[in-house]
Amino acid sequence: MTTAPATGTPSAAPPLGRTIVRGRPRYGERVVETGLALAAFLSVLTTVGIVLSLLDGTREFFSQIRVRDFLLGTVWTPLFANGSYGVLPILSATLLITLIAMLVAIPIGLGAAIYLSEYAGGRARSILKPVLEVLAGIPTVVFGFFALSFVTPNLLKPFFDSIGVFNALSAGLVIGVLIIPIVASLSEDALSAVPQAMRDGALALGATRTKVARKVVLPAALSGVIASFVLALSRGIGETMVAVIAAGSIAQLTADPRQPMQTMTAFIAQAASGDQPTGSLGYNTLFAVGALLFVITLFINVISIRLVRRFREVYE
Amino acid sequence: MSVRTGIDAGVEAGRGHERRGTLGRASRSERRAGRAFEAMLLACLGFGLLVLAVLLYDVITTGWSRFNLDLVQGMPSGRPARAGIQSAMMGTIWVISLVALITVPLGIATAVYLEEYANPERWFNRAVELNIQNLAAVPSIVYGILGLAFFNRGLGFGGSVLAVALTLSLLVLPIVIISCREAIRSIPTGIKEGALALGATRLQTVRRTILPNAIPGTATGSILALSRAIGEAAPVLLVAGGLVFITFNPEGVLSQTTVLPVQIFNYVSRPQEEFRTVAAAAILVLLLILLVMNSAAIFIRNRFQRKW
Numbered sequence: 144m145t146t147a148p149a150t151g152t153p154s155a156a157p158p159l160g161r162t163i164v165r166g167r168p169r170y171g172e173r174v175v176e177t178g179l180a181l182a183a184f185l186s187v188l189t190t191v192g193i194v195l196s197l198l199d200g201t202r203e204f205f206s207q208i209r210v211r212d213f214l215l216g217t218v219w220t221p222l223f224a225n226g227s228y229g230v231l232p233i234l235s236a237t238l239l240i241t242l243i244a245m246l247v248a249i250p251i252g253l254g255a256a257i258y259l260s261e262y263a264g265g266r267a268r269s270i271l272k273p274v275l276e277v278l279a280g281i282p283t284v285v286f287g288f289f290a291l292s293f294v295t296p297n298l299l300k301p302f303f304d305s306i307g308v309f310n311a312l313s314a315g316l317v318i319g320v321l322i323i324p325i326v327a328s329l330s331e332d333a334l335s336a337v338p339q340a341m342r343d344g345a346l347a348l349g350a351t352r353t354k355v356a357r358k359v360v361l362p363a364a365l366s367g368v369i370a371s372f373v374l375a376l377s378r379g380i381g382e383t384m385v386a387v388i389a390a391g392s393i394a395q396l397t398a399d400p401r402q403p404m405q406t407m408t409a410f411i412a413q414a415a416s417g418d419q420p421t422g423s424l425g426y427n428t429l430f431a432v433g434a435l436l437f438v439i440t441l442f443i444n445v446i447s448i449r450l451v452r453r454f455r456e457v458y459e
Numbered sequence: 460m461s462v463r464t465g466i467d468a469g470v471e472a473g474r475g476h477e478r479r480g481t482l483g484r485a486s487r488s489e490r491r492a493g494r495a496f497e498a499m500l501l502a503c504l505g506f507g508l509l510v511l512a513v514l515l516y517d518v519i520t521t522g523w524s525r526f527n528l529d530l531v532q533g534m535p536s537g538r539p540a541r542a543g544i545q546s547a548m549m550g551t552i553w554v555i556s557l558v559a560l561i562t563v564p565l566g567i568a569t570a571v572y573l574e575e576y577a578n579p580e581r582w583f584n585r586a587v588e589l590n591i592q593n594l595a596a597v598p599s600i601v602y603g604i605l606g607l608a609f610f611n612r613g614l615g616f617g618g619s620v621l622a623v624a625l626t627l628s629l630l631v632l633p634i635v636i637i638s639c640r641e642a643i644r645s646i647p648t649g650i651k652e653g654a655l656a657l658g659a660t661r662l663q664t665v666r667r668t669i670l671p672n673a674i675p676g677t678a679t680g681s682i683l684a685l686s687r688a689i690g691e692a693a694p695v696l697l698v699a700g701g702l703v704f705i706t707f708n709p710e711g712v713l714s715q716t717t718v719l720p721v722q723i724f725n726y727v728s729r730p731q732e733e734f735r736t737v738a739a740a741a742i743l744v745l746l747l748i749l750l751v752m753n754s755a756a757i758f759i760r761n762r763f764q765r766k767w
Contacts, residue, residue, distance in 0.1 A: 176661075190594060254499065285723075288742060353492060374596060415697040444592075
């Protein structure tokens with residue numbers, strides 16, 4: 144509403160001989176505006192609700208377990224009687240699986256984005272882009288099934304003899320596929336936003352098409368491209384169903400991706416389906432892990448929002 | 460997923476003079492490297508297509524023998540030969556109807572406020588905006604924790620249709636808002652200014668020009684957001700649990716319920732091989748529902764979208 148200065152009162156010269164009378168106040172307009180603002184406010188309430196619901200259980204949890212033991216402990220058996228509450232095994236499992244996922248998603252997603260933005264013609268794009276959209280629309284529980292029933296027995300078993308039914312590798316690979324569309328779509332937005340004049344300039348100076356893509360367009364769009372990586376990272380860390388189904392539910396501190404592992408999200412899902420009584424330590428553990436997950440992803444999201452804003456500022 | 464505008468046309472127009480890279484001609488090795496680079500990029504896209512094909516092949520070959528009416532009519536059961544998904548399908552229908560009733564009006568209201576009323580300089584509006592961006596990227600299982608603490612235990616709704624629907628509504632609301640805003644933004648300002656210039660009030664402008672023109676975009680975005688909600692398992696797992704078999708259809712919003720993705724998860728995580736067949740057949744049903752919804756969204760987009 145910044146574009147129309149002449150909206151409210153008719154300030155242009157009134158016809159001679161007639162006075163402009165202030166119209167009767169329109170209360171209905173105010174009521175509607177307030178109603179709409181309240182709807183917008185609901186989204187703020189959602190965030191407040193998330194923080195409050197996490198805070199309550201987390202505070203209870205830390206009244207019984209020391210923060211140091213939680214963050215630095217290396218044994219995670221919270222649902223046992225006399226359990227240990229060291230979060231490192233499930234934190235490291237989350238990071239390892241996300242790392243595998245990023246190794247898949249970054250090169251393939253970025254490659255797809257460069258092709259769509261720099262090489263594909265209108266027709267090729269209209270056929271190829273929906274492939275990514277379909278991939279993005281498949282429920283994660285389906286990807287979990289795929290990891291368990293296809294990737295592990297058919298793709299991993301032939302290479303790794305000792306690999307079990309549940310392993311971090313299949314979960315990581317499949318989560319990687321799952322986040323390709325995020326990298327591809329957001330990177331393509333950033334690459335397409337680079338002004339055509341920059342490409343033309345490089346071409347006029349004798350650069351080949353490959354060089355234009357790699358040395359001109361990609362660096363110019365870098366902050367947007369990195370923002371897409373960061374957002375994909377946050378999606379990978381928060382992904383639940385694939386990790387629950389394919390990586391198993393054994394929390395162990397290991398760097399061997401052929402082993403079963405439990406991620407933070409998988410623990411939350413497991414603890415919740417165990418139907419813990421409200422207020423028990425097991426129930427509160429779920430909130431402590433949830434809070435840690437929320438803080439990590441919030442931190443990552445803020446970085447990505449900043450990066451996106453920066454590339455928007457440069458070219459729009 | 461992304462809306463492309465004039466930039467595309469520019470990229471397309473610039474394509475005529477790409478091949479003649481160097482002054483004169485590119486060397487032979489340079490051209491060969493260029494072609495290899497392009498082929499590599501295309502392979503990246505091909506990889507996505509390949510995974511999609513293999514995934515569908517795997518699901519169809521595994522689940523085809525149980526993909527029949529018995530599956531849809533049977534109730535969840537611990538005996539694989541009789542196990543079905545009826546209550547889960549009915550649960551999904553109940554939950555999604557409720558999610559639609561909650562999110563569509565709220566999403567449109569928020570979008571109209573942010574696009575037509577809010578002054579982007581005010582801190583309140585900037586906070587709302589930043590907040591929506593961030594909410595869209597919060598992991599879905601965190602919404603599950605919110606649903607568990609507030610709707611299931613705090614308000615005492617238990618694992619009911621209402622608790623699940625409220626949780627999923629909060630989850631997809633940011634997506635609905637973002638797509639509604641895009642729909643509103645694509646309407647040329649001239650239309651709105653025309654109405655204002657003719658003496659229409661702000662509310663009249665919104666009701667008679669903005670909303671009617673935003674319907675196709677809003678409908679498309681809402682359907683896509685709802686199909687996201689249909690596929691979500693993790694938050695429902697927290698709010699409604701996932702281990703017990705619910706062998707009755709919901710009779711009201713306070714009925715205990717389960718949804719299709721959670722039932723699939725339940726079957727997948729059982730050790731017996733036969734349950735994998737049931738899970739794959741249920742996945743086929745889920746994918747079919749999503750296919751219908753996405754086709755509807757694409758149809759509406761192509762049929763009713765106006766080019767200005």
